[in-house]
Amino acid sequence: MGLRSKPTQRQRRLGHELRKLREAAGMGAAEACERAGLNKPHLSHIEAGRTACPEPRLRALLDAYGCSDTTLIRALVELTNATGKGWWSAHRDVADDRGRDLAELESTTTAYRVFDWLHVPGLLQTPAYMRSLFTHEDPGATAGDLDARTGFRLRRQRVLTEEPAPAFRAVIHEAAFHMGFVDRVTMLEQLDHLVELARLPHVSIRLLPFRCAAYPGTSGTPFTIHDASAPQLSTVYVEQPNTPLFLFAPWHVEHFAADFARISGISLDPLDPGAADEKSSLGLIQHLRYVL
Numbered sequence: 001m002g003l004r005s006k007p008t009q010r011q012r013r014l015g016h017e018l019r020k021l022r023e024a025a026g027m028g029a030a031e032a033c034e035r036a037g038l039n040k041p042h043l044s045h046i047e048a049g050r051t052a053c054p055e056p057r058l059r060a061l062l063d064a065y066g067c068s069d070t071t072l073i074r075a076l077v078e079l080t081n082a083t084g085k086g087w088w089s090a091h092r093d094v095a096d097d098r099g100r101d102l103a104e105l106e107s108t109t110t111a112y113r114v115f116d117w118l119h120v121p122g123l124l125q126t127p128a129y130m131r132s133l134f135t136h137e138d139p140g141a142t143a144g145d146l147d148a149r150t151g152f153r154l155r156r157q158r159v160l161t162e163e164p165a166p167a168f169r170a171v172i173h174e175a176a177f178h179m180g181f182v183d184r185v186t187m188l189e190q191l192d193h194l195v196e197l198a199r200l201p202h203v204s205i206r207l208l209p210f211r212c213a214a215y216p217g218t219s220g221t222p223f224t225i226h227d228a229s230a231p232q233l234s235t236v237y238v239e240q241p242n243t244p245l246f247l248f249a250p251w252h253v254e255h256f257a258a259d260f261a262r263i264s265g266i267s268l269d270p271l272d273p274g275a276a277d278e279k280s281s282l283g284l285i286q287h288l289r290y291v292l
Contacts, residue, residue, distance in 0.1 A: 007049030009101035009235075009246050014079045015049040016248065017233065018061055022047075025065040035064040053080050075230035078108075087155060094148040098244055103152075105235060105246070106159050111166050111227040113260045116239075117173030117208075118222060123157050124170065124205070126193045128186045130154075136181040160203065166227075169204045171260070171267050177288050184292050191285050198271040206267040207281040225256055 004011065022032050033043050037060065045051040053061070058080045062073055088095065088103035095103065114121045120129060130150045134141060141149075160168060177187060198205050222239040236247040236256045247253070271281040278287070 003045060003050040006097065008084055008097070008104065010079055010082060010084060010104055011049035013049075013233070013235070013246075013248060014053065014076065015047040017076060017079075018053070018058075019047040021062070021065040021067055027065065032061065032064055036060040055080055069230070069232075072230040072232055075228060075233055079233075088152075091148075091152050091155075094152045099152070101246065102237060102244075103156055105226055105237070106156060108228065109159070109166050109226040110229055112168045112170070113225040113227070113257070114168070114170040114223075115172075115260055115263055116170075116222040117175050118179065119176055120172060120190055120194070121170055121222075121224070122153055123160055123168070124194060124197060125153065125157075126186070126190050127154065129182060129190045132182045132186055160197075160200070165200070165202050167202050167204075169206075169260075169264070171206045171208055171263050173208045174210050174284065174288075177292070187292055188289060191288060194271060195273050195282070195285065199273055205271040205281065206264060206269070207271070207284045208263065208267040209284055212266050223256055223259075225253065225260060 007015075022029070029040050029043055032038070033040050036043075036057065038046075038057070042051070046053045046057075055077055058076060059073075062076070067073060082104075084104060086104055086107055088100045091100065091103075112123075114123075119125075119133065122130075125133070127150050130153055131146050134146050134149050138145070159166065177191070182190070194205055197203050224237045226235045226237060228234050232250075234248070234253050236245075236252055238245040238247060247256075268279065268281040268284060269275070269277075271285070273282065275282050277283050
């Protein structure tokens with residue numbers, strides 16, 4: 001079997017976790033290979049995500065490393081047995097490698113923590129909002145291109161309504177509602193959509209107003225924390241102008257988790273369609289409907 005030239009995020013993550021477990025066990029590559037019946041180049045390729053690690057071999061490595069965390073073992077087995085051929089596989093003409101990696105990650109996410117100050121988060125966008133965003137990102141896009149990109153994002157959004165639905169917590173800065181790439185009608189529709197989504201028991205949406213005295217985020221970029229069934233496999237997706245990043249070092253996850261907790265603490269109360277308090281997230285939405 002040939003080596004992968006472009007491992008997916010899932011494949012890279014599996015290799016990273018195996019290397020981390022080996023190093024935590026204080027074991028060199030040579031000893032790990034001897035105990036698991038591998039040669040050193042093969043283990044190197046597994047840890048780099050360049051080749052598969054069948055379940056029996058995976059379990060042999062985990063035994064060698066003394067891993068007894070059943071939740072983590074089960075999650076790693078799921079990673080190694082996954083084929084990567086989900087619904088996103090049929091969208092190669094629309095989504096790049098990063099986009100498909102994100103869709104695959106979302107398929108296993110158990111809870112979301114999202115912060116954005118530029119846009120309404122993708123999983124919460126209306127079709128009209130998406131098309132406005134895509135049009136300004138790529139002015140030369142055809143109607144067919146826009147339909148395809150919108151369809152891909154709408155398909156991603158099903159993670160919020162299909163069972164088992166993950167917990168979804170979002171903080172959106174007020175600035176996102178003043179961006180000029182969306183006309184008033186589209187933005188008003190988007191605001192209404194957020195109110196409707198907030199009725200879902202597993203969705204919590206907070207707004208961070210301009211008047212907040214604290215700087216919103218130490219990272220300065222929109223981010224999403226994807227919690228996993230095994231906490232060790234949580235991932236931070238950071239949106240950047242050129243290349244979005246998937247971060248999974250423990251200190252990265254801890255940093256962004258602390259950032260999200262701080263941002264949540266200084267934002268308005270969660271959007272509640274039945275709460276009309278002017279100092280609540282719903283109160284700010286009502287204000288926005290008037291001033292936009």
